[in-house]
Amino acid sequence: MTESMSPIALGFLGSLAAGLMTSIGALPVLFGRTPSQKLRDVALGFAAGVMLAASFFSLIIPALDVAEIRYGDGATPAFIVCVAILIGMGAVALMNELIPHEHFSSGREGPEAASLRRVWLFIIAITIHNAPEGLAVGVSFGAEGFEGGFPVALGIGLQNAPEGLAVAVALLGEKYTAKRAFLIAALTGLVEPITGLFGASVIVLAQPLLPWGLAFAAGAMLYVISHEIIPETHRNGHQNHATMGLSVGLVIMLFLDVWLG
Numbered sequence: 001m002t003e004s005m006s007p008i009a010l011g012f013l014g015s016l017a018a019g020l021m022t023s024i025g026a027l028p029v030l031f032g033r034t035p036s037q038k039l040r041d042v043a044l045g046f047a048a049g050v051m052l053a054a055s056f057f058s059l060i061i062p063a064l065d066v067a068e069i070r071y072g073d074g075a076t077p078a079f080i081v082c083v084a085i086l087i088g089m090g091a092v093a094l095m096n097e098l099i100p101h102e103h104f105s106s107g108r109e110g111p112e113a114a115s116l117r118r119v120w121l122f123i124i125a126i127t128i129h130n131a132p133e134g135l136a137v138g139v140s141f142g143a144e145g146f147e148g149g150f151p152v153a154l155g156i157g158l159q160n161a162p163e164g165l166a167v168a169v170a171l172l173g174e175k176y177t178a179k180r181a182f183l184i185a186a187l188t189g190l191v192e193p194i195t196g197l198f199g200a201s202v203i204v205l206a207q208p209l210l211p212w213g214l215a216f217a218a219g220a221m222l223y224v225i226s227h228e229i230i231p232e233t234h235r236n237g238h239q240n241h242a243t244m245g246l247s248v249g250l251v252i253m254l255f256l257d258v259w260l261g
Contacts, residue, residue, distance in 0.1 A: 015196020088219025
């Protein structure tokens with residue numbers, strides 16, 4: 001069935017499935033179960049490990065391979081990938097500066113937006129966070145079809161579950177009802193099929209941009225890992241457990257990428 005689908009359709013469906021894992025992760029709040037802070041930090045550490053492995057093994061290394069095929073050996077492929085990574089990181093950093101948003105742990109960032117309610121600032125922050133993940137899935141399907149995109153979609157889906165739980169629990173702490181917290185957490189994952197569709201379309205329609213797109217998506221995810229996820233997992237004194245989670249997530253994603261890709 002997947003062989004008859006276009007890479008663009010695969011990119012959209014794969015990023016949609018990954019985004020929906022956010023809602024699955026948030027399900028425990030509907031049943032009155034709130035995991036401990038330590039467990040949540042371990043889960044977010046796992047998410048960081050998955051994203052870190054996906055960035056290198058599913059995006060950066062394929063980007064180098066494609067650039068070498070197109071431009072030959074030498075410094076050019078490495079230069080292109082390095083520049084694209086920095087552009088991807090810079091793009092997310094710019095979004096953080098220009099778009100008003102709020103993290104429950106670190107407070108408001110970006111321009112002042114007194115007219116926006118706090119929950120909407122938080123939703124915007126999660127949207128900024130999730131956009132690079134959907135982009136990575138879409139670009140992977142657009143570049144290498146099902147075989148290249150499926151491990152990335154699976155890995156991003158696995159790490160979306162603890163993120164969805166973290167969002168829902170944070171909203172419960174802000175006195176939102178369980179149903180509303182679950183709904184908002186679920187909705188934050190729906191930006192991923194939008195950026196996934198965009199990424200797959202660009203790569204399919206403009207093949208020369210392939211190494212740039214792969215490395216750009218990797219850079220965007222690396223920024224999120226360093227700026228958001230790892231600091232959050234170390235904020236509550238559970239850094240050793242979070243690092244263990246990161247290690248497990250990294251090796252699982254590496255195994256899945258080699259086995260399935």
